[in-house]
Amino acid sequence: MTDKERDELLINMANDMKKRDELLINMANDVKKRDELLINMANDVKNLKNDMKNVKNDMNNVKSDMKEIKKEQRSLSRAVAKIEVEHGEKLQILLDVVTGQEEKNEEFERRFEEDEKILDRHSDQIYYLQLKANKRKPIL
Numbered sequence: 001m002t003d004k005e006r007d008e009l010l011i012n013m014a015n016d017m018k019k020r021d022e023l024l025i026n027m028a029n030d031v032k033k034r035d036e037l038l039i040n041m042a043n044d045v046k047n048l049k050n051d052m053k054n055v056k057n058d059m060n061n062v063k064s065d066m067k068e069i070k071k072e073q074r075s076l077s078r079a080v081a082k083i084e085v086e087h088g089e090k091l092q093i094l095l096d097v098v099t100g101q102e103e104k105n106e107e108f109e110r111r112f113e114e115d116e117k118i119l120d121r122h123s124d125q126i127y128y129l130q131l132k133a134n135k136r137k138p139i140l
Contacts, residue, residue: 001009
């Protein structure tokens with residue numbers, strides 16, 4: 001092999017090495033980009049885990065709040081039921097008073113009518129006795 005052929009071979013080999021170096025550099029850059037992507041993805045996963053923890057905590061808070069709301073609702077339901085019962089009892093008492101008063105009024109009216117009849121009869125008797133005592137004739 002001549003010097004020229006050897007030099008050309010060395011130059012070709014150097015060019016091939018240069019191309020391989022560029023290829024390796026490109027591959028290293030690609031690996032670096034992929035590494036950055038993986039790091040970003042890992043950070044995203046970490047952030048997602050944190051977000052999920054926050055969501056879980058929020059859900060637990062919501063569950064706790066719902067339990068408190070249910071307790072309060074039960075308490076309010078009991079209070080409303082008690083008020084309704086008491087209100088019904090008071091209405092019944094008022095109704096009893098009204099009907100009792102009505103019955104008393106009817107009794108007083110009946111007694112008043114009886115007393116008026118007695119007074120009319122007594123008035124007639126007094127008039128008749130006065131006529132008899134004065135010996136007068138009745139006026140009709």
